[in-house]
Amino acid sequence: MANLIQPKVLKGFRDFLPETEISRKDIQQTLEETFKSFGMVPIDTPVLEYTDVLLGKGSGETDKQIYRFNDHGKRDVAMRFDLTVPFARFMAAHINELYLPFKRYHISKVWRGENTQRGRYREFTQCDFDIVGVDTPEADFEILSIMHASLKALGVPDIHIHISHRGIFNAFLDHLGISDDLAEILRIVDKLAKIGEDKVLEMLTELADGDKASRILEYISAEGSFDDILGKLENLSGGPTPGSERIRIVRQMMIDCGIEELFVLNPSITRGLDYYTGIVYETFLDALPAIGSVCSGGRYNNLASIYSKTEMPGVGSSIGLDRLMAALDELGTSSSKKSLTDVLIMNMDRSLKGHYFSLATKLREAGLNAEVFLDNKKFKNQFSFAERKAIPFAVICGEDEFKENRVTLKDLNARQNFEMLTIEEAIEKIKEISG
Amino acid sequence: MANLIQPKVLKGFRDFLPETEISRKDIQQTLEETFKSFGMVPIDTPVLEYTDVLLGKGSGETDKQIYRFNDHGKRDVAMRFDLTVPFARFMAAHINELYLPFKRYHISKVWRGENTQRGRYREFTQCDFDIVGVDTPEADFEILSIMHASLKALGVPDIHIHISHRGIFNAFLDHLGISDDLAEILRIVDKLAKIGEDKVLEMLTELADGDKASRILEYISAEGSFDDILGKLENLSGGPTPGSERIRIVRQMMIDCGIEELFVLNPSITRGLDYYTGIVYETFLDALPAIGSVCSGGRYNNLASIYSKTEMPGVGSSIGLDRLMAALDELGTSSSKKSLTDVLIMNMDRSLKGHYFSLATKLREAGLNAEVFLDNKKFKNQFSFAERKAIPFAVICGEDEFKENRVTLKDLNARQNFEMLTIEEAIEKIKEISG
Numbered sequence: 001m002a003n004l005i006q007p008k009v010l011k012g013f014r015d016f017l018p019e020t021e022i023s024r025k026d027i028q029q030t031l032e033e034t035f036k037s038f039g040m041v042p043i044d045t046p047v048l049e050y051t052d053v054l055l056g057k058g059s060g061e062t063d064k065q066i067y068r069f070n071d072h073g074k075r076d077v078a079m080r081f082d083l084t085v086p087f088a089r090f091m092a093a094h095i096n097e098l099y100l101p102f103k104r105y106h107i108s109k110v111w112r113g114e115n116t117q118r119g120r121y122r123e124f125t126q127c128d129f130d131i132v133g134v135d136t137p138e139a140d141f142e143i144l145s146i147m148h149a150s151l152k153a154l155g156v157p158d159i160h161i162h163i164s165h166r167g168i169f170n171a172f173l174d175h176l177g178i179s180d181d182l183a184e185i186l187r188i189v190d191k192l193a194k195i196g197e198d199k200v201l202e203m204l205t206e207l208a209d210g211d212k213a214s215r216i217l218e219y220i221s222a223e224g225s226f227d228d229i230l231g232k233l234e235n236l237s238g239g240p241t242p243g244s245e246r247i248r249i250v251r252q253m254m255i256d257c258g259i260e261e262l263f264v265l266n267p268s269i270t271r272g273l274d275y276y277t278g279i280v281y282e283t284f285l286d287a288l289p290a291i292g293s294v295c296s297g298g299r300y301n302n303l304a305s306i307y308s309k310t311e312m313p314g315v316g317s318s319i320g321l322d323r324l325m326a327a328l329d330e331l332g333t334s335s336s337k338k339s340l341t342d343v344l345i346m347n348m349d350r351s352l353k354g355h356y357f358s359l360a361t362k363l364r365e366a367g368l369n370a371e372v373f374l375d376n377k378k379f380k381n382q383f384s385f386a387e388r389k390a391i392p393f394a395v396i397c398g399e400d401e402f403k404e405n406r407v408t409l410k411d412l413n414a415r416q417n418f419e420m421l422t423i424e425e426a427i428e429k430i431k432e433i434s435g
Numbered sequence: 436m437a438n439l440i441q442p443k444v445l446k447g448f449r450d451f452l453p454e455t456e457i458s459r460k461d462i463q464q465t466l467e468e469t470f471k472s473f474g475m476v477p478i479d480t481p482v483l484e485y486t487d488v489l490l491g492k493g494s495g496e497t498d499k500q501i502y503r504f505n506d507h508g509k510r511d512v513a514m515r516f517d518l519t520v521p522f523a524r525f526m527a528a529h530i531n532e533l534y535l536p537f538k539r540y541h542i543s544k545v546w547r548g549e550n551t552q553r554g555r556y557r558e559f560t561q562c563d564f565d566i567v568g569v570d571t572p573e574a575d576f577e578i579l580s581i582m583h584a585s586l587k588a589l590g591v592p593d594i595h596i597h598i599s600h601r602g603i604f605n606a607f608l609d610h611l612g613i614s615d616d617l618a619e620i621l622r623i624v625d626k627l628a629k630i631g632e633d634k635v636l637e638m639l640t641e642l643a644d645g646d647k648a649s650r651i652l653e654y655i656s657a658e659g660s661f662d663d664i665l666g667k668l669e670n671l672s673g674g675p676t677p678g679s680e681r682i683r684i685v686r687q688m689m690i691d692c693g694i695e696e697l698f699v700l701n702p703s704i705t706r707g708l709d710y711y712t713g714i715v716y717e718t719f720l721d722a723l724p725a726i727g728s729v730c731s732g733g734r735y736n737n738l739a740s741i742y743s744k745t746e747m748p749g750v751g752s753s754i755g756l757d758r759l760m761a762a763l764d765e766l767g768t769s770s771s772k773k774s775l776t777d778v779l780i781m782n783m784d785r786s787l788k789g790h791y792f793s794l795a796t797k798l799r800e801a802g803l804n805a806e807v808f809l810d811n812k813k814f815k816n817q818f819s820f821a822e823r824k825a826i827p828f829a830v831i832c833g834e835d836e837f838k839e840n841r842v843t844l845k846d847l848n849a850r851q852n853f854e855m856l857t858i859e860e861a862i863e864k865i866k867e868i869s870g
Contacts, residue, residue: 006488018539369474372577
């Protein structure tokens with residue numbers, strides 16, 4: 001035999017074994033059901049794209065991380081590093097086949113060759129949902145509602161969605177007369193949670209005079225009730241702005257729908273990059289603040305401006321599936337199923353194997369997941385197989401049962417036998433026990 | 436404004452618009468439900484792997500088609516070109532964490548830089564299901580049952596699964612004394628449907644003497660009932676073989692389960708490559724023979740032999756999702772939904788928008804997919820939006836309805852109005868009309 005090849009995977013990449021994959025698929029399905037219940041439609045785009053199409057909006061950091069190469073036709077191509085850029089390209093390409101407002105979701109893998117650390121992978125899954133074509137408080141509110149409904153449907157306990165508005169912040173910097181330094185100020189403010197107020201103040205003082213630096217700190221650390229904070233921000237910005245009015249309208253919709261308790265006005269949320277123009281938000285778990293935001297996004301001015309002259313204002317959000325799963329694991333609220341099989345039909349007498357398969361068909365027709373053990377190993381081995389797959393029931397049919405057209409049902413959890421049942425009685429008993 | 440970047444996709448790659456993506460997701464979900472009902476579990480593997488890991492079992496043809504490059508760490512990496520090689524690597528890597536027989540499914544994209552032609556893409560989706568760790572007729576039969584159940588669940592009309600056995604063919608060539616030319620003979624025989632009997636005979640005659648060539652043609656074009664053909668093959672091979680016994684046992688299980696009509700013994704099926712060692716099969720639609728096989732596979736001796744010393748006999752099959760969807764489209768049996776929204780709540784009076792969102796929540800709680808129109812455009816625009824998304828119902832709530840805590844329900848298909856209903860009555864009416 002030739003030398004064996006070591007079956008290793010690349011650093012930052014992962015295999016998903018059934019237990020994890022069942023749970024990932026459950027989560028994805030729950031998210032899809034929620035997205036669909038809000039009228040969102042799915043799309044898909046290629047994993048590989050022309051590099052210049054993908055990097056049009058990329059930052060320098062993204063350029064370095066992208067998986068890029070020349071294909072067989074010497075085309076410069078790259079694997080997508082997020083789902084936003086392909087969506088922008090998609091909207092520009094298909095605007096004449098679509099309608100506005102267009103509400104799409106996209107759950108798929110993306111790739112970034114970044115340094116791997118705890119909870120960071122080079123291949124990871126994003127769940128994006130966006131509304132394109134309207135700049136209204138209704139759309140802003142709907143994305144927030146979907147975030148809330150999604151995390152509720154997943155059973156994520158005790159979340160708070162921290163919202164803010166880039167328009168108010170911009171008006172505030174204008175009022176201070178230092179809006180030219182926006183990008184640099186955003187970069188510093190974004191570090192607040194990491195480096196603390198003193199350090200932020202120190203860095204801001206290098207940029208603006210001490211009084212203005214203090215005012216920025218006052219803005220981003222404003223405290224009180226939602227309405228109190230909003231009032232303070234308006235005062236610091238020299239009065240109400242379109243941004244603060246928008247937030248007030250969105251807030252009223254939260255109250256009308258009785259979900260206002262979940263939302264915190266947090267002016268330190270800026271989402272770093274200068275991409276966003278309106279409302280921005282991040283989502284934190286009360287029990288695990290250190291894990292960071294599990295669902296973030298905001299409003300942007302013009303999604304597809306590098307590809308199309310058609311204006312497409314949008315608002316959207318993205319759930320990081322890997323981080324969310326890590327959080328659910330840590331909180332012990334993740335489901336964990338080894339398989340989805342309800343019944344194992346024991347392969348007891350091999351001359352009856354055709355009968356075993358027809359029993360399995362009957363179980364499936366009754367909505368149960370059933371499998372026949374595919375070898376004639378010892379009972380011990382077959383039970384051990386059932387245990388490895390966490391199968392709750394076994395059906396046994398030996399010569400005696402077969403002659404009477406009966407089976408024996410074993411409840412493997414309760415270690416209880418039900419003898420000489422018809423297959424219909426066995427199905428009824430399984431459903432009764434499973435509740 | 437800077438020059439626009441053209442929003443184009445690579446040749447052989449595709450965007451999926453909502454209508455197609457909804458249908459693709461429906462098909463995938465139906466397949467997953469079927470796979471799970473047979474006790475199959477899902478796994479996932481990385482899109483990128485070390486090239487030497489992927490190409491261990493690749494043929495020369497695959498080498499040329501693979502998307503291969505050096506990553507940031509100068510590693511020689513490649514995108515997977517099928518789901519079988521990654522599965523073999525997966526089994527070798529995780530054998531100690533798993534159990535046998537292991538039954539997995541994997542639905543995912545793969546990439547091949549091959550020439551694009553009608554129905555061939557460089558990015559396409561495979562649906563693989565395999566049973567590893569047993570070499571039994573039960574396992575062979577189960578894969579056939581899953582193929583049958585999957586295509587039935589998808590509503591694919593009038594299919595026939597053509598089966599054959601490589602072991603019988605090998606015994607036959609042995610009996611003729613020309614088994615050394617196996618690979619070349621397989622290559623020729625595989626062309627029968629394409630080039631016809633005369634041409635195949637001509638090519639075979641270049642390889643073996645005329646009598647033997649005629650016998651090969653006699654073998655691959657044997658006709659009659661399932662049992663007749665099996666008898667002929669046994670005669671041509673010098674008597675019963677383990678392969679023909681295995682087929683006979685599998686045939687009996689088909690009869691026991693009442694699905695024997697769907698299976699044809701077709702000795703011209705060889706599946707080309709010398710990978711397969713036992714039963715092999717392809718699936719054809721009676722109405723569209725030209726489209727080729729929509730689901731193919733077979734038994735292989737040792738899945739992971741290049742990575743592991745542990746013997747892993749297996750049997751499996753793969754559905755080509757893109758080809759299957761093309762077939763369903765051509766037959767007019769594909770579903771085609773523009774969205775999944777049941778109800779559009781018209782944005783009539785903007786001061787009531789909070790109320791509209793709370794109505795939407797009530798509809799969702801009743802299991803209906805509902806959305807509020809996110810702008811205050813003219814009714815005409817809102818109805819046109821409903822039409823573009825093929826939404827069957829609209830809910831209207833103006834000042835009058837709001838005061839009475841009522842709504843007007845519009846059945847947009849029947850163009851019928853139901854006035855002054857409570858939201859609960861509207862929900863009941865929608866469910867009644869939708870059936």
